[in-house]
Amino acid sequence: MVKICILGGGFIGRFYAESLIGRRGKDPVKVIYARREETAKRFSSDYKVAHYTTDMEAAISHPETDMVVIALPNYVHEEAVMLCVKHKKPVLCTKPLGRNAEEALRMTLACEKAGIFAGYLEDLCYTPKFLKSVKSVESGAIGRVLWAKSRETHPGPHSDWFWDLEKAGGGAIVDLGCHCIEIARNFIGKDVLPVEVMCWADTQVKPIEAEDHAIGLVKYENGAIGQFEVSWTFRGGMDLRDEVMGTEGTIWINSFLRTGFEMFSSGEGTDYVAEKAETAAGWLFPVGDEAHELGYPNMFIDMFDAFENGAQPRETFYDGYVVNAIIDAAYKSAKTKLWEPVELPVWRGKRGLTKPSVYTEYDKDHWFIKEEILPNKDKKIIIKHKTTGEVIEKRIIGKNTTG
Numbered sequence: 341m342v343k344i345c346i347l348g349g350g351f352i353g354r355f356y357a358e359s360l361i362g363r364r365g366k367d368p369v370k371v372i373y374a375r376r377e378e379t380a381k382r383f384s385s386d387y388k389v390a391h392y393t394t395d396m397e398a399a400i401s402h403p404e405t406d407m408v409v410i411a412l413p414n415y416v417h418e419e420a421v422m423l424c425v426k427h428k429k430p431v432l433c434t435k436p437l438g439r440n441a442e443e444a445l446r447m448t449l450a451c452e453k454a455g456i457f458a459g460y461l462e463d464l465c466y467t468p469k470f471l472k473s474v475k476s477v478e479s480g481a482i483g484r485v486l487w488a489k490s491r492e493t494h495p496g497p498h499s500d501w502f503w504d505l506e507k508a509g510g511g512a513i514v515d516l517g518c519h520c521i522e523i524a525r526n527f528i529g530k531d532v533l534p535v536e537v538m539c540w541a542d543t544q545v546k547p548i549e550a551e552d553h554a555i556g557l558v559k560y561e562n563g564a565i566g567q568f569e570v571s572w573t574f575r576g577g578m579d580l581r582d583e584v585m586g587t588e589g590t591i592w593i594n595s596f597l598r599t600g601f602e603m604f605s606s607g608e609g610t611d612y613v614a615e616k617a618e619t620a621a622g623w624l625f626p627v628g629d630e631a632h633e634l635g636y637p638n639m640f641i642d643m644f645d646a647f648e649n650g651a652q653p654r655e656t657f658y659d660g661y662v663v664n665a666i667i668d669a670a671y672k673s674a675k676t677k678l679w680e681p682v683e684l685p686v687w688r689g690k691r692g693l694t695k696p697s698v699y700t701e702y703d704k705d706h707w708f709i710k711e712e713i714l715p716n717k718d719k720k721i722i723i724k725h726k727t728t729g730e731v732i733e734k735r736i737i738g739k740n741t742t743g
């Protein structure tokens with residue numbers, strides 16, 4: 341049993357509490373901290389939490405706190421992590437780890453130096469569909485990953501501080517792109533170096549300084565490409581989709597808006613449909629078990645199991661730092677309109693990877709390019725001469741051809 345202290349009793353703090361204690365979990369939430377007493381008190385009463393406080397350090401150092409879960413706005417993450425370091429308390433921090441890589445690296449190294457367990461709460465890398473997909477990729481079911489695209493778009497966040505450039509550290513890229521980037525890293529291989537980023541970002545709709553819409557490409561050292569599409573201006577709910585293209589196959593995941601559960605309502609009797617749903621009338625796309633579909637229970641199981649076994653969780657502070665470094669390059673690129681290098685003063689993965697050749701030999705003189713059966717049942721084989729480079733096609737007349 342691990343006794344938990346949650347810092348932050350807002351949107352994600354409540355999701356975490358539901359995931360931790362809503363399933364007869366063995367790890368009780370014992371302490372809740374929020375900025376305002378009314379939030380902390382309400383949280384403690386809703387989730388039967390023994391101790392509530394508006395003093396963050398008191399919550400962290402509380403004798404009933406074995407593990408701290410940070411569910412605070414981005415600009416308070418570093419302060420909270422450093423207090424955990426000071427009091428030598430194991431810590432789990434929500435996404436993004438930092439507002440930038442500098443903050444994230446400081447947090448990562450401080451926890452490592454203090455020897456405290458530190459997990460990165462990247463829930464979307466724990467959804468049931470995602471975990472199964474990653475297993476398939478790791479088993480080679482889709483071959484070498486060439487492209488991993490992840491999209492998260494919705495009509496915009498639910499609290500004031502997200503919309504403040506300084507407090508959040510950016511807009512849709514740092515808020516939503518952090519998920520997409522880590523999803524792509526998992527598919528491409530976390531030990532593959534992200535080399536450079538090209539990003540378009542703009543403030544198309546909202547009266548804010550940060551970007552409300554962006555698209556980015558992340559080039560990896562082995563030739564794979566990651567792509568993120570993020571927006572706070574999308575209408576119609578929360579769209580979470582991933583696509584992975586490999587040399588031997590493809591994966592498409594739809595995690596939220598269209599999960600196979602569709603419902604029509606005149607609006608009578610419906611209130612909450614799903615996170616960021618914009619309407620409770622008409623055709624609706626509810627989500628059966630939101631916490632589970634978003635990965636929270638699997639994420640906490642991995643975190644607590646790793647902690648108890650003295651192992652590393654699937655998602656660590658170091659991963660959070662790499663994600664922040666990619667985001668920093670994306671912001672630079674959006675300004676310069678150039679490919680910008682990913683600055684990683686600490687990199688623990690592989691170096692010197694090259695794009696592997698996957699050419700298939702057709703015969704001793706030719707490389708195989710493509711084979712296709714045409715509507716008239718003919719088969720075409722397209723090949724390239726190894727030395728002259730000439731591309732030719734061979735046609736094998738189909739058996740059932742009439743003309």
Ligand SMILES: NC(=O)C1=CN([C@@H]2O[C@H](COP(=O)(O)OP(=O)(O)OC[C@H]3O[C@@H](n4cnc5c(N)ncnc54)[C@H](OP(=O)(O)O)[C@@H]3O)[C@@H](O)[C@H]2O)C=CC1
Nearest residue numbers: 348349350351352374375376379411412413414434435499
């Ligand atoms: N999928 C995911 O993993 C998600 C992760 N997040 C992340 O969780 C973190 C918190 O987001 P979220 O819960 O949505 O935010 P909310 O605004 O809903 O809640 C923030 C909580 O932090 C408390 N707080 C403490 N200090 C401050 C401060 N200086 N300014 C503002 N609030 C403070 C607030 O207290 P009080 O209520 O008393 O003001 C509140 O309880 C962010 O880093 C966000 O990116 C958010 C949503 C989903």
Ligand SMILES: O=C1CO[C@H](CO)[C@@H](O)[C@@H]1O
Nearest residue numbers: 492496497498515516519
């Ligand atoms: O995925 C998410 C849903 O939206 C929230 C608000 O923009 C994000 O913070 C969160 O990470």
